[in-house]
Amino acid sequence: MSKLSPIHVIGGGLAGSEAAWQIANAGVPVVLHEMRPVRGTDAHKTDGLAELVCSNSFRSDDARTNAVGLLHAEMRRLGSLVMRCGDANQVPAGGALAVDRDAFSAAVTQALDAHPLVTIERGEIAGLPPAEWDSVIVATGPLTSPALAEAILQLTGETSLAFFDAIAPIVHRDSIDMDVAWFQSRYDKAGPGGTGADYINCPMTREQYEAFVDGLLAGEKTSFKGWELNTPYFDGCLPIEVMAERGRETLRHGPMKPFGLTNPHKEGPAAKSYAIVQLRQDNALGTLYNMVGFQTKLKHGAQVELFRTIPGLENAEFARLGGLHRNTYLNSPVVLDPALRLKAQPRLRFAGQITGCEGYVESAAMGLLAGRLAAAERLGSPLTPPPADTAMGALLNHITGGHIATIDEGPRSFQPMNVNFGLFPPLTEAPKGEDGKKLKGTAKAIARKMAITDRARVAMETWAAAQEGGRVAAE
Numbered sequence: 464m465s466k467l468s469p470i471h472v473i474g475g476g477l478a479g480s481e482a483a484w485q486i487a488n489a490g491v492p493v494v495l496h497e498m499r500p501v502r503g504t505d506a507h508k509t510d511g512l513a514e515l516v517c518s519n520s521f522r523s524d525d526a527r528t529n530a531v532g533l534l535h536a537e538m539r540r541l542g543s544l545v546m547r548c549g550d551a552n553q554v555p556a557g558g559a560l561a562v563d564r565d566a567f568s569a570a571v572t573q574a575l576d577a578h579p580l581v582t583i584e585r586g587e588i589a590g591l592p593p594a595e596w597d598s599v600i601v602a603t604g605p606l607t608s609p610a611l612a613e614a615i616l617q618l619t620g621e622t623s624l625a626f627f628d629a630i631a632p633i634v635h636r637d638s639i640d641m642d643v644a645w646f647q648s649r650y651d652k653a654g655p656g657g658t659g660a661d662y663i664n665c666p667m668t669r670e671q672y673e674a675f676v677d678g679l680l681a682g683e684k685t686s687f688k689g690w691e692l693n694t695p696y697f698d699g700c701l702p703i704e705v706m707a708e709r710g711r712e713t714l715r716h717g718p719m720k721p722f723g724l725t726n727p728h729k730e731g732p733a734a735k736s737y738a739i740v741q742l743r744q745d746n747a748l749g750t751l752y753n754m755v756g757f758q759t760k761l762k763h764g765a766q767v768e769l770f771r772t773i774p775g776l777e778n779a780e781f782a783r784l785g786g787l788h789r790n791t792y793l794n795s796p797v798v799l800d801p802a803l804r805l806k807a808q809p810r811l812r813f814a815g816q817i818t819g820c821e822g823y824v825e826s827a828a829m830g831l832l833a834g835r836l837a838a839a840e841r842l843g844s845p846l847t848p849p850p851a852d853t854a855m856g857a858l859l860n861h862i863t864g865g866h867i868a869t870i871d872e873g874p875r876s877f878q879p880m881n882v883n884f885g886l887f888p889p890l891t892e893a894p895k896g897e898d899g900k901k902l903k904g905t906a907k908a909i910a911r912k913m914a915i916t917d918r919a920r921v922a923m924e925t926w927a928a929a930q931e932g933g934r935v936a937a938e
């Protein structure tokens with residue numbers, strides 16, 4: 464029997480199950496606390512660990528040209544239980560990895576049940592964990608029980624834990640047409656952290672604005688699910704379609720205000736626009752820009768169609784689309800350290816969607832990392848997190864530091880995100896064709912993705928091999 468005292472993992476979802484597996488496989492005992500079936504959530508239906516609450520897809524399994532496919536590959540390399548059980552219970556889904564949800568959850572439950580270093584305790588942790596638990600991973604997800612959420616809120620402060628995400632779409636910077644758009648801050652104000660040219664501005668004529676409002680009012684919206692019906696609209700983050708319903712001019716006096724901005728591509732009166740959509744830098748790398756104030760419940764297809772009518776965004780590629788959901792998550796870049804520990808109480812580490820990643824795979828990936836980090840700490844040989852040019856490192860970096868708060872940041876500036884190529888450091892050199900010439904269009908986009916995933920594979924292999932070397936040396 465191990466003499467090490469256990470690490471406690473709260474929440475047996477995607478992240479908590481993976482974290483518990485990684486801890487136990489490192490030789491450290493772990494107690495996994497799952498409140499179901501003693502207490503349920505509004506979305507889970509079973510008492511199985513790692514229950515998939517909605518779709519049964521882990522999305523693309525293409526590790527060469529897709530960021531989540533790359534994340535799959537990295538997780539497999541690191542002995543992920545979620546990926547092992549996903550692969551073993553795959554159902555046909557083209558290039559995606561989709562799973563039989565019941566068989567998948569049963570396989571995860573069985574593997575953890577059978578592990579000699581894992582104890583599963585059913586019951587809610589209804590407040591801060593007892594002081595004698597010196598290493599805890601909180602992986603309670605977007606539907607964290609209210610009692611625990613309240614305790615976390617007390618610890619982090621009101622602006623550091625959100626209960627809803629009101630998400631504005633995020634666009635890849637290199638897909639914005641800068642022959643139409645331009646950089647400028649309203650009235651050229653530099654503010655405390657800006658330069659006076661911090662925003663990308665997309666100009667609209669009166670006709671374009673009117674057509675946009677019509678499209679917005681007519682566009683298909685997603686409806687709130689039963690348990691989301693009481694979602695309150697917060698001042699300052701009203702969906703744009705709700706604003707448009709209040710009057711045709713409302714948006715022009717809100718997020719599409721044209722004042723204090725002059726279009727350098729035009730001269731005379733044409734340099735003043737009837738309405739302007741602004742985008743603000745969203746990550747420290749400068750690869751992603753969010754559409755300021757554009758949270759919406761338009762369906763994803765309708766968003767792409769409508770937002771590509773905005774001048775400058777005709778070919779926009781979206782890193783994520785807008786939405787409004789119930790979701791409990793931390794303002795992680797402020798409250799967590801690079802090893803996912805709460806700065807205010809480092810015995811508490813966070814993993815999964817509560818840290819501000821989104822999706823089954825991303826949540827499991829952050830569980831994997833949190834488990835390894837906690838186990839290494841317990842074994843007395845702290846782990847260096849993976850580098851930012853791996854998918855794991857890019858996601859970790861988004862959560863713990865990559866997102867930037869710009870000049871007029873609001874308390875809800877940090878938004879959950881799926882893994883995507885915009886989170887990776889840019890390439891130092893643009894990939895060239897076999898003939899040594901510059902690539903264009905789709906060929907360029909594919910070559911860029913392949914160059915990023917090739918770089919990531921080497922970086923992950925080096926990092927993983929170093930961990931294994933370290934472990935062998937310690938044994």
Ligand SMILES: Cc1cc2nc3c(=O)[nH]c(=O)nc-3n(C[C@H](O)[C@H](O)[C@H](O)COP(=O)(O)OP(=O)(O)OC[C@H]3O[C@@H](n4cnc5c(N)ncnc54)[C@H](O)[C@@H]3O)c2cc1C
Nearest residue numbers: 474476477478498517518588603604608815816822823826
């Ligand atoms: C309605 C809904 C639909 C979604 N659809 C998708 C989708 O289609 N695809 C996708 O990729 N992602 C989807 N997501 C996001 C998805 O929830 C996450 O990606 C993923 O499940 C999060 O993993 P997690 O481990 O962080 O949380 P979860 O998987 O939710 O696990 C958290 C666990 O903690 C337990 N728990 C909570 N509080 C306590 C407590 N106090 N004590 C003990 N246990 C506790 C819960 O019972 C749960 O088992 C959806 C989310 C919601 C809410």
